[in-house]
Amino acid sequence: MITKTRRLPSVDARDLEGWAGVGNVLRLTPATVARWRVPEQARTLLVDVGLPRLDTRFIPDPQHGDEPALPTMYVIGREQITPNHVHEAGCTECGYFGLREGSGEVVYRWLRHDGDLLVNSSLQHFLYFLHKQGAASVRYEGVNEEKMMRLYERVVARLEARDPLALGDESSFWKARFSRLWG
Numbered sequence: 242m243i244t245k246t247r248r249l250p251s252v253d254a255r256d257l258e259g260w261a262g263v264g265n266v267l268r269l270t271p272a273t274v275a276r277w278r279v280p281e282q283a284r285t286l287l288v289d290v291g292l293p294r295l296d297t298r299f300i301p302d303p304q305h306g307d308e309p310a311l312p313t314m315y316v317i318g319r320e321q322i323t324p325n326h327v328h329e330a331g332c333t334e335c336g337y338f339g340l341r342e343g344s345g346e347v348v349y350r351w352l353r354h355d356g357d358l359l360v361n362s363s364l365q366h367f368l369y370f371l372h373k374q375g376a377a378s379v380r381y382e383g384v385n386e387e388k389m390m391r392l393y394e395r396v397v398a399r400l401e402a403r404d405p406l407a408l409g410d411e412s413s414f415w416k417a418r419f420s421r422l423w424g
């Protein structure tokens with residue numbers, strides 16, 4: 242049932258800065274991530290490529306410290322669910338993105354709910370997903386809504402081919418977010 246996964250193109254810092262803006266890509270220091278128990282590739286990406294801001298859908302806000310800030314996940318950023326609130330630690334107006342300890346899978350947690358949603362198989366996949374959406378929102382700015390929906394559907398289909406697990410079922414994070422975009 243799952244289609245063959247296509248090879249993932251790599252995304253570099255300049256790709257991200259192209260749509261997010263130079264000041265909106267946050268690179269972590271090697272010392273911040275040195276002791277995080279995640280695959281080496283993820284640590285390298287955090288330092289060399291960085292985390293791009295995608296409006297309120299992904300705000301880079303990485304944790305400090307060597308242990309997972311939320312049990313079993315190293316927090317890398319958040320989604321602002323409620324607009325214009327005063328954000329503080331442990332806020333329930335935001336959902337948190339993190340890297341699962343060990344596997345490095347990207348997971349999402351909203352503190353009002355139990356359990357995590359799987360976002361992407363790896364940080365590399367997550368950066369690719371953010372990049373395709375960020376670049377699309379710049380490229381298609383001003384396009385009418387109907388056409389925009391069709392364009393976005395094409396983007397989603399391409400993303401699904403890269404990380405089928407991320408769009409695997411109705412409870413998956415991206416499935417919910419993409420349906421909200423045009424729901």
Ligand SMILES: [Zn+2]
Pocket residue numbers: 326327328329332333334335
């Ligand atoms: Zn908040």
